[in-house]
Amino acid sequence: MRLSFFPSFPRAAVVSGVCLALLAGCSDESQQAAPQAPPPSVSVAAAQTKEVRQSAQFVGQVAAVDQVSLVARVSGFLETKHVNDGAFVKEGDLLFSIEKAQYKAALDRAKAGLASAKADAALKAANEKRDLDLFQKGHVSEAAYEATLALKEQAEAAVQSADAAMQNAALDLGYTDIKAPFPGQIGKTTYSVGEVVGPNTQPLAQLIRQAPVYVNFAVSESQYLDAVKTHDINPDDIDPSKTPDLSLILPNGRTFDEKGKIFFIDNKVDPATGTVAFRGQFDNANGLLLAGTFVTVIIEAPQETKALMIPQAAVQRDQKGSFVLVVGQQETVEQRYVQLGDQIDGDFIVTDGLQEGERLIVEGLQKVRPGVPVNAVLASQPAGQS
Template identity: 40%
Template sequence: MAGSSVSKIKLWMLVFSATAMSACGDAPAPQQAMLPSVIVNTAHTELITPKSEIVGRTQASEDVIIKSQIHGQLLKRTFVEGDDITAGDLLFEIDPSTYKAELAQQNAVLKQAVASRDVAVMNWERGRRLLPDGMISAQDMDELTSRKLTTAAGVVQAEAAVQAAELQLSYTKVYAPISGRISHSKVSTGDIITPQSEMASLVQLQPMWVSFQVAEKKLISAQQNFSKAVEKDVKITDIVMRLRLPNGTMFDEVGYIDFIGNRVDAATGTLPVRATFKNDDKLMLPGLFVTLVIESPITENALLIPQAAVQEDQQGRFVMVLNDQDEVQKRIVELGDRFGVEWRVLSGLEDGERIVVEGLQKIRPGMKVNPVEQEVVPFKEDEKS
């Protein structure tokens, strides 16, 4: 009985050993590590209208400071502060009494001068008739002539004094020199106004200017591009100027360049340029910071890549490129302007090269990956910004 138990134990151990050996012999080989999957896109060439953006400041096409030219007490202000004013509208009235009295006095002086002249002319005429008969001497005739000339000059002087008094009197009423929007009044009724006292300001809102500065580097590039445009019979006024307002919305009207400075500022290295916009709705006011979106009048081919593919380190901007073996390569690129969600490549890439746009955190140069093509959305002209 004991021998039977020992035999069973030996048999069980033999079966266990065989099973274990069989299991070890049939174990599958370790699987190869899976390649990381990344989303790739292709650098592609599109026909674009080059754009550039630059910050500018709005400026009134006319900006007038209303000042007094005489001394006197302010009697009346005739405008509503902040209103739109038409050229020739009455703005202020200064007490005219002093200037009316001065004008009356000068008119009286003029009448005296005219009377003296008339008497001198009559005496001269009488002397001229008597001289041939020897009734008066030549010396007496000379005195009559001198008197006539002197009194005539006195009339001219008195007339000038009257005109000056009339001019001073006219200054008691201050009129708008241009059409525009008036500021708040800087003087109040009853104030004593002195010459050159600032009373208000008036700005012309139509058209509106936008002044900006172009850096030296961009200036040279712009001149080179414009030279090419000239060959295609394109004028400077053909450059389309659009505005992005401070709230991010686009201004409805299109402007044009109407002034380019004649020298570069040595201190800032920039050239002053100005654009004009109609501003029919008077939406823009002077002093706003706006973004000018400048569109080239000619189209050209450009190599574009998604902005999502671009990274930056101490060496500059770079992208991850896949070679024919799906191996990752780091590529330094020089980029130009943005067009919608894409970036223009100036150097570092060629048309048709594959670049990684998603999964960048999982890869490094030299690594082999499993690329998945991203669906390409065609570039649309109206997406440029």
């Protein structure tokens, strides 16, 4: 018989306890051996000082320098259309003709009336000369001579009236030919040949000068003051050679291939919009700009200036304003609110909040937050590579 100094426990319980102790030891060792995750990689770009030409954009509308409604100044049948609708014409080109017969007849009558008045005036002048001689010799009374003199003066006035009537008849005949007052493009004709036209009917057509053209746009009060101060613009005496260049972006997104100049600045602020009316002028040598077209007007500064620039991809916004995520000296993320100026070619001008050379996160923004460490990689390299 063997004696045991240990209490008797079931064998299964002993085995289970040993296994639990072993598993607990293994878990502690694995936790101690697990490596920490590396900081996330982000792409950064440095704030850089660059030579830039600042600009501002406005909505503008093309307007004709000259535009006229061609109205018939005398009544009659429209006899001839000398140009097709949409034709380009030169100054003085014949556009329409109204029937002339009645106006030629009126001119002939006026000429005959003038000739008759001149003949009568000549007769009355001879009578006055004769009676003057007789009056001086005492053969006729003063009253008789005065009557003859009055008839002479009346005849001379009739000559003047007949001459004016002839000139009016000649003008009316001239109005039967409607000519282009300036070079341009004629629009759609309102009437057909054979229809009656006159001063009280609608215009025959519109003629618009195609080159040069105006572009009208509005500038806010603050932008107006900046323009006057920065570019030394005198609103009372605009010198286009000294004003900044104007560029246009067309409705199809293309840039117009000509530069323009500021031609006019209004003398008051529109109280309804708080803006000042500006007008630019473009040569429009190829006739591409049509009156009424809406365009984007870009005013460029005459000289380049230095400015601190950052990529557009680095800029974020919240209720407080615009901010960027900066990678500091300890390779940790810092949120920085900035004041932005104009946007030029995808970059923003920074007027306050950053220093040259500071690194801004441009890719991987969704992986970080302020205060966390990061692996900063230049934006020219793929994120994750160093």
